Amino acid sequence: MSRPLNEIKKGFILENPVFRLMLGTCPSLALTSSASNAIGMGLAATAVLICSNLVISLLRKLIPVKVRIPAYITIIAGFVSVVQLIVKAYLPALDASLGIYLPLITVNCIILGRAEAFAAKNTPFISVCDGLDMGIGFTAALLIMGSIRELIGAGTLFGNTVFPESFAISIFVLPAGGFFVYGLLIALTNLLAEKAGKKPITSLGCKGCPSKAFCKKAECDGGDEK
């Protein structure tokens, strides 16, 4: 019973997908201009992550290694379409604010990365735990960023006024604020990680990314040191 518990601790703190693994940067930057958007995105991605982890883990012995990435993408895209239809039907306001980023969960590297790194090698139950826990870690990270940006940038939290808007620094809800807050939060987690005796993050999270081999090749071959 300790394994699922360990999995949860891992995703939430030790291997937080956004702050430690550095995955899923696009939605973490784009949808954190308000706390409620952040939660919506986090929960939608969590739902897809749990379902895709379960199905991929069940099919892990049937999918040939050579075509695994297209197969994973198809499974993930299927679940994204399901989530998209549900959100459209029951939460039209959320659908409007997530906009194009909802279908783009398909190419979110947290989901593909976990499929490749975890679900393809583990039993269904543990894979679902991993999905749940990575999803919670993702949602929590988004919520932290969303709250900071909304509070400083608009003076509100979940739409409730905390202080008058004239004191707000509106750059924090602009795209630039997203990059800025994200950079500072990574610096902060690096500091905390260093205190806990872990290695700080200095580069993008290629460890969990399914296309890391190509990226490395592109960096080396495209650069001048051939």
Next chain:
Amino acid sequence: MRMFIGILICSILTENFVLAKFLGICPFLGVSKKLNTAAGMSIAVTFVMVLATAVTYPLFAYLLVPNGLDYLQTLVFILVIAALVQLVEIILKKFIPPLYEALGIYLPLITTNCAVLGVTILNFTKEYTYAQSIVNSLGSGLGFMLAMILFAGVRERLDSCDCPKFLKGLPITLIAAAIVSLSFTGFSGLADRFF
């Protein structure tokens, strides 16, 4: 004509894919360490964006929508893009080896690049016509290229900068990206008069 110029300005400057819409952040941060890598990657992305739009637009408008299958958009688009990238890779390898030499290594990275899927879906949410969609994809690709190349220059300077230890590496890179993004905010409203 005015509309096309408007779309171009909009997609390159005011609604820059990377700096305003946060699409394609992985290559933006991962492959922008050197100028020539950044250029190669963005040429490949632009190429695939235009091609993917040229293929997915008629597919969606004339095959999926008339048959009431528009809910399959995400699934069909990502599969078409994946197949297209493979096809382009094979064709380039066979018929235009020099181009393959230059772009081949970037192509596998593009399938899971959210900028490509993003632009094909955005063309429909913005209700563009076929020609407008192609222009929008071209502009988005060029905007991606502009951001990549600008940022590659910034990155080369960042390597030699003297910054606090806890900001070294990714944090200072992101803060630099924030400043580049802020400068693009200055373009807002530029394209309004064209619509």
